[in-house]
Amino acid sequence: FDDPPGLHEKTEFLLREWVNMYHSPAAGRDSTKAFSAFVQQMHQQGILKTDDLITRFFRLCTEMCVDLCYRALSEQSSPTLIRAKCFHTLDAFVRLIALLVKHSGDSANTVTKINLLNKVLGIVAGVLLQDHEVRGTDFQQLPYHRIFIMLFIELNAPEHVLESINFQVLTAFCNTFHILRPAKAPGFAFAWLELISHRVFIGRMLAITPQQRGWSMYAQLLSDLFKFLAPFLRNANLDKPTQLLYKGTLRVLLVLLHDFPEFLCDFHYAFCDVIPPNCIQMRNLILSAFPRNMRLPDPFTPNLKVDMLPEIAMPPRIMTNFAKMIQPKGFKNDMDSYLTSRSPVTFLSELRSSLQISSEPGNRYNIPLINALVLYVGTQAITFIHSKGLQPSMSTIAHSSHMDIFQNLAVDLDTEGRYLFLNAIANQLRYPNSHTHYFSCTLLYLFAEANSEAIQEQITRVLLERLIVNRPHPWGLLITFIELIKNPSFKFWNHDFVHCAPEIEKLFESVARSCM
Amino acid sequence: PLQKEHLYQLAMLEAGFHHLPHPSDSERQRHYLPRNPCPTPTHYPQT
C-alpha cells in the first residue's frame, strides 16, 4: 500500500532500462559492466535510499514481470514464442537480483547478501500467494517458476563469493519453497515439484553440500509433498491431475532411491508418518532403500539364517526424535514406568483410549502417536535384550513389559486400530538391521501367540498387501512373509482366511511360488 | 472425507494441470535451436 508517488513510473523505467542493458552486447562479462552503470541509475532515482524503497522496487518489478507474462500468455501464439517473450524480461530481472545479492555489502559480508536474498524471495513468494488467491483457477505458474529456478541456478554458479554463502542460499530457497508448499499454493504444485526435483537443486541439497547438511531441509519438502497428496490418496481419489502429480512423485522417489538411498533410510520414519496407509507402493519405495555399501542376502536363499547376519546387531539411523512425539508427557511417563516396572497396572487397559482422538470416521486414531509408540517400545525392547547379553529372537522378545504392550494392543484394539498398529510394525521391516529383525520377530510372535484368528488374519493382510503391489519390496518384508508361510509351526496354510476366495488363494499361491 | 479446503486444492491443481511446466522453463534460453516439442512417430527414436 501507499507506494510513494512516481515510484511505479521510476520502477518501470529502470526495469526497461535494465532489460535492454542486459541483452546488449555491451553488457560485459556476466552483465557486470551493465550492472555498474545501472546501479548508478538506481542511486540517481533514489531507489536504494531506504530499505522500504528497495522492498517496494522489487515488489513492483516482480508484479510488472508477472503482468507481462500474463499478457503474453493470453496471446494466440506458439508456446515457444510466448516463452521467449516472457523469459526475455524474467531472465534479465533474475540477473539483476543475483548481481545485487552478490554485490550487497562488501565481499566478506555474507549477512547483507543473505538478508537481501531472503527479502527478494519473500517478495516473490508474497506476490505469488496474492496472485494465486486473486486469480484463482486463472493463476499461471510460469513467471514464478522461471524466477525461482533461474535465480537458483545463478546463485549456484561456481564463484567464490557464492560458494561462501551457499548453505544460506539453500536454506533461503528451502524456506521459500516450504512457504509455497502445495497445501498453500496448490495451483503452483506442478512447478513446485519441478523446482524441488531439478537436477541442480537435488545435486546441491543431497550430494554437494558437505556433511549432509541439506538432507533435513529436503526431507521437510518431501514431507510437504506427501502431506498434500495424502487426503486424495487416502480416498483413492486419483483424477488425472492428482495421478500426474503422484506419478511425478514416484519418479522423484525412484531417483532418490537410486542415487541417495541413505537419505531415504534416514528419513523413512518421518515419511511413513505422513504417507497414508493405503499408499503401499510409494511407502515400499522408501522402505526398500538400503545403504549402498550393504550387500543384501537373497531372501529366497534356502535355510537363510537371518539371526546369524552381522548386520542385525546394528541399529539404523533415524533422524526423527520419535520419543518426543509420544505425548502428552504424562502418558510417556506412565509408559516408561510400565516398561521398567510393569506399573501402573491400569496403563494397559487405558492404552487404547490414549491412542484414539475422535469418533470421526477415518480420523479415529492418532496415527503418528501409534507409530511413535511402536518404534519407541521396540527400541527400548532391543536395548533391554542387549543389556542381558542376548539378541532378539522369538524367545527373548517374549514375556517382557514391551511385549505386554504389543500383545495388549493386538488384542484390545478394534480392527481399524489393529490395522494401524500392525502397519506401524511393518514399517520397520527394511534392510538387515536390529529394528528389522526385532519387528520381524514381533510380528511372527504376535501371529503365533494370537488368541483370535482375526489377529492372524490382519497380520497376514498387512503383509500381503505390501507384497502384491508392483516392486520394489523391502527385504525385511520378504523374509518375514517367507518365514510365515514356510515355517510349519505357524500353520499358516491351515487358516480359513487363506482360502476365503479364489483370488486370495491364487494370490497366496503366486506369492508363495515366487518366495519358494 | 475430503474437507472443503481439499476440494479447493483439487480445483487449483486441475487448473495447474492445464498449463504444466515445460522442460525448457528450467533451461537457459536457446536462441538458435530452441526446443520445439511435438509428437513424433513412435517408431522414431525418442531418446
Place this chain on the structure above:
Amino acid sequence: MVTDQFGMVGLLTFIRAAETDPNLVALAPGIDLTTLGLNLNSPENLYSTFQSPWADAPCRPQDIDFHVPSEYLTNIFIRDKLAPIKLNRYGEDLLFFLFYMNGGDMLQLAAAAELYNRDWRYHKEERVWITRAPGMEPAIKTNTYERGTYYFFDAQNWRKVAKEFHLEYDKLEERPHLPPTLHHNPSPAAM
C-alpha cells in the same frame, strides 16, 4: 473373518474394484516403475540427467546447462550474423545427427523430411534409415517389394553400411508431415 475393510475381505474388495476402476490402479497393484523412463540399472547417477517429473526420458545432452567461462557465450555477439537454419544446405551426417539427437522435437521431423527429399527412407520395423546403393538397381522388383543392395545408416557406429536386403514397401514410412509453423531464431521481444 474380519468383515470390514481391514481384513482379507477388505483387501479383496479393493483389488476387485481396482480391476474396473482405473483411478484405483495406481494404488493397487501400483505402477510398473520400470516404465517411468528411468534407467534403474544405470551405474551413473540419475539426478544429473533428470529432466522433469513429467518426462518419460532423461535430458538430452544439449539440454543440460553448465557453467562455462563467459568467453564461450558468444551468441549475443554473433546471433545477428548467423545464417538461418536451412536443412537443405547441410550434409547427411548433420541431418542424421539432428534426427537422432532431437527425439520428440520438430527438428527431428524436419531432418526426417530432408532425408526423405534425399531419397533416404525410414524403415518402420527395422527403425533405421535406408537408401538404394547408387548405381545398383534392385535385383528383384515387384509391386510390393524389391530386393537388392542398400545403404543402411548404422547409428551405433555412425556410418553407412551396405547390405543385401528384402525391402517391403509398406514397411517404409511415407513422407514426414511437418506442422504448419517451424520456429527458429525467435526474435527477442521488448518489454
